[in-house]
Amino acid sequence: MTGTDQDLGALVAELEEQERRLVFTRFDNDDAWRLGSLLVGLARERTLPVTIDIRRHGHQLFHAALPGTAPDNDGWIDRKVRVVDRFNAASYLVGRRLLAEGRGLDADAGVDPAAYAAHGGSFPIRVRDVGVVGTVTVSGLPQAADHALVVEALEAFLAG
Structure with missing residues (x-):
């Protein structure tokens, strides 16, 4: 190796x-607002050009596009x-995981690569004893930074 x-x-x-x-332990519309607001606060403190999106069961509960973003961020x-x-x-x-296996997210994986992006920034909202109920997503930074911002906000939210 x-x-x-x-x-x-x-x-x-x-x-x-x-x-x-x-x-x-639970996740509702008010939680989405608080988590989204926390993310906006972190991004504004650092002047980060990000778009933030939170969904539960496909229903968009929070969306913010900060200065420096573009419609392309929504596509990502x-x-x-x-x-x-x-x-x-x-x-x-x-x-x-795909990179470690020497594979890509493509037709061989059963998806249209134009519709899917295995790039950092979207994290599952998982409820204990229920499973994945939604997503929290950031777009606008390099993929590792998008992911890190989401994780930072989730850690702060769940600690509070």
């Missing part, structure tokens, strides 16, 4: 651990959300 393979394996393990840890959000909805895992985790 090369150093790069070991690094990728460690990253996949870290992403899997985040999913095990970042689980809600839709593509990342489809990955979470299909694989019940963070879009970044799906992409890193």
Whole structure:
């Protein structure tokens, strides 16, 4: 195993651990508003050009497009959300797993690559004893940074 393979394996393990840890006991419209507002606050403090989207069962509960974003960010959000909805895992985790296997998210994986993006930024909203009920997604930064911002907000939200 090369150093790069070991690094990728460690990253996949870290992403899997985040999913095990970042689980809600419940999630409703008010939670979506508070989580979305927390994300907007973090992004504004850092002047980050991001679009933020939170959905439950496909219903968009929160959406904000901060300065520096474009309609293209909404397209990326839709593509990342489809990955979470299909694989019940963070879009970044799906992409890193595929990379570790030397595969891509394409017709061989049973999806249209124009409609799916296994890039970081969409994280499943998982409710304990229920499963995945929605997504929280950020678009506008490099994929690892999109993912990290979502994880930071989830950690703060669930700690509070």
